Amino acid sequence: MSSVYTCLWFDHNAEEAANFYVSLVRDSRIDAIYRSPADNPSTKEGEVLLVDFTLGGHRLQGLNGGPEFPFSEAASIVVECEDQSEVDRLWAALTTEGGEPGPCGWLKDRFGLSWQIVPRELNEMLESTDRDGARRAMEAMLQMGRIDVEACRRAFRGEAIGTSA
Numbered sequence: 001m002s003s004v005y006t007c008l009w010f011d012h013n014a015e016e017a018a019n020f021y022v023s024l025v026r027d028s029r030i031d032a033i034y035r036s037p038a039d040n041p042s043t044k045e046g047e048v049l050l051v052d053f054t055l056g057g058h059r060l061q062g063l064n065g066g067p068e069f070p071f072s073e074a075a076s077i078v079v080e081c082e083d084q085s086e087v088d089r090l091w092a093a094l095t096t097e098g099g100e101p102g103p104c105g106w107l108k109d110r111f112g113l114s115w116q117i118v119p120r121e122l123n124e125m126l127e128s129t130d131r132d133g134a135r136r137a138m139e140a141m142l143q144m145g146r147i148d149v150e151a152c153r154r155a156f157r158g159e160a161i162g163t164s165a
Helices: 014-024 084-095 120-126 131-141 149-157
Strands: 006-010 029-035 048-055 058-064 076-081 106-108 114-119
Touching (some): 014 029, 014 058, 014 084, 076 084, 076 120, 084 114, 120 131, 120 149, 131 149
Parallel strands (some): 006 058, 076 114
Antiparallel strands (some): 048 058
16 A cells, blocks of 8 residues: 655754654654665765654654755644643744744744644634634634634634733
């Protein structure tokens, strides 16, 4: 049976990035590190070429490809968080040391990879049969950087809101 996974192109820091990512997300680990058997355009013989890792139970591969193809927001890693403390922990970790906060739960980490840090409860609100509540929660979320679950709850219920994100 075929295997399907995503390969992420890094600028010579795939091992550092993979180690950082697996330290943040449950059910994550480094699976294998492959060193280049010969000089090639991106790495010298013996240097790390590929890093296979599991992130939240999903197989990924990091490639030390060089600076030619930087990440963009066209692809992102989504983490559906159980609660506000998990949102806050991941947001803080991923935006430090050169990471950049963005709108609506999006951010870029220090390697340039885009992430969406989304509370599970927000997804439930947006999928609710209460379409007015879903609209209000969405409108509140659109005003945030880091998602504030309690502010989304208040908006969903139709209460006055203010965000702390």
